Amino acid sequence: MSISYKERIARRLTLVTALIVLVVFAIIYLVVDFTVIQSIDRELKLETDKHVGQIFLVNGEIRFVHKDEWLEQEHSQIQLNPIFIEIVDMQGVSMDRSPNLSENHLSFYPDRAKGDEAWTLKTGNREVRQMQIPLNHGGKQEGYMLVAKSFEDARQLLNNLRNILLILYPGILLSLFLAMRFLAGKSILPIQQIIQKTNLISQSNLNERIPVAEPNDEIAQLTRSINDLLARLEQSLIREKQFTSDASHELRTPLAVMRGTLEVLIRKPRTAEEYIEKVKMALASIDRMSEMIDQLLMLARVGKGKMSREEVDLVSFAQNFGQQVEKESGREVTFHTNFSKPFYTLVNEKSLQMILSNLIQNAIKYSAPSGKICLQVGVHEGAPFLEIIDEGRGIAQESLDKIFDPFYRESSDATFLVQGTGLGLTIVKKLALESDIQVEVDSEAGKGSTFRLVFSTEI
Incomplete structure (x- = not known):
């Protein structure tokens, strides 16, 4: 099925814009995701720096010195976006933990203990963001502090943003296609007018021209090119008509001479000398026509093929x-x-x-x-x-x-x-x-x- 030029323009522009919008939406989502995670990681780092000095060895075990502070409301209720802390020894055995963890434990990863890297994981039925810090006492490493913060609100924010972008994307594409289709139709309207005007021009009115629109853009250049083409066609047609007329006239003359000569010959008997004279005149006319036809053929052949040099x-x-x-x-x-x-x-x-x-x-x-x-x-x-x-x-x-x-x-x-x-x-x-x-x-x-x-x- 043939697709109009307007439709092709609208589809191509919509496709390009769709790719651009998709990239923009992806960048928006990634920037928000990065910003949220960075914010949580900063909070985790602040909590780590705050509590790492409150951990001491008690009877050979690592304990919180002021554990009663963890019984406060901000560390015991989930809806207040609490911080979860757990202390483990070198083998990952739990030594102590914040009360808001209840019976749950944070995950220990020995290979991630040397940096300030944070990661997202599941603890029970909660999704948290966790960081793991080594604990040193007297120049000797005694264990690790695992610090985590709920990632539920951040995940909900990211999911909502993703859903909104996914809902907006097809709506934006449809709106873009309709707008592009309308604008493409308006853009090619001058071309349609040129087509309509050109279709009205035939051999009988080659002197007509297409009005040149302003401003001086590509449409105006196209109009001038078509007008120049029409002018060349008009001149070519005029030359062709003149050539046909001249050729007819030039061939008519020797034919008239031959006819007149032959008519004279058949009116009455002639002497041999008169017959010879009239035949020579007829042959001269034939020679002239032959020469003219040869010249016409030669003129027609000129330019038919590429000439080598x-x-x-x-x-x-x-x-x-x-x-x-x-x-x-x-x-x-x-x-x-x-x-x-x-x-x-x-x-x-x-x-x-x-x-x-x-x-x-x-x-x-x-x-x-x-x-x-x-x-x-x-x-x-x-x-x-x-x-x-x-x-x-x-x-x-x-x-x-x-x-x-x-x-x-x-x-x-x-x-x-x-x-x-x-x-x-x-x-x-x-x-x-x-x-x-x-x-x-x-x-x-x-x-x-x-x-x-x-x-x-x-x-």
Whole structure:
């Protein structure tokens, strides 16, 4: 059976408090017990010191000199909390005793005769506290004096205290549980309000937020965290809707071109050259859609798994990459660096190659055939970087913050004179984020662009 959080809090707090109360009650009982026993032992010691000088040898036997004092009322009536005294020889044989003992005798323990230790025991039907003192006469030990005092009142006091504590304990626990349950319910009331408000928020009203309660405590921090999560979800949903809309629009265009081309072909017979031309147009649209789908799949796969990092020599990597691009595209790609030896950094090589490939392709597409493209490796403020520099058309300042958005194309590209999917820089940004690479852009319309990759780790 599921137990509510309020119940769990109440039970845990009650359990902890129960242990604390149990310890406190035990300490109270032990302190009272110790105090009562110490008080009785002090009285026994005083009586011992008082009567030890009143004992003498009489006809070879140990006797009380003033035994008539023991016939007084305070030594003969139990209800007056009397003192019991008995004198024994070295073997424990009784020599004399106080009249209030009647026919009873105090217990003799030879092994306890050397100290002032007291103990509790039964004498007849009475419980007493007893002390045993050696008696010396003329430098010779003649016997022992056994001194005892009734422990009945003290035992009754301790039993009453124990019973009261045992009766109070379950009552205190029940009261604590009910109080803790009530306070736990009051404490989690703001959380219940947050739950109710959160349950009312759906995809249709993600713009709503949970009111932040005062003061600035953990509940307020939880509320702000949920509001931040809702804000991120809202932005993610907005981006998803925009991405879906843009993807639909971008795919609709080549499909419309293909449909128009095929409709034109079937209206009337065409020459072979016209068929070839229209088929090439359809194939170009198919290629564009295939490229876009590949880019979308690549974008979806980024970040799905943890990328391993290895040592990569930026100098040789960038130089080899530039030579490969120069060979495949026929464009001149120069390489510059101020390093005379290898410079290593930790990065995922495949991700870096994909980032450079997208940036180089953009540099080639957006610059004239005679325009220069340069790869440069260096260090700035202790951080290694790799730059891709072109002398192309550049990017307007108002577009610099948008070029990494999916399907974003500058207005000058609306005619699609420069073919592309609008996803290359989005992939670059996402891969760079996964690889802990910072992407910086410097560009001016008509003067070219510089994309700078700043690496956070060097070897």
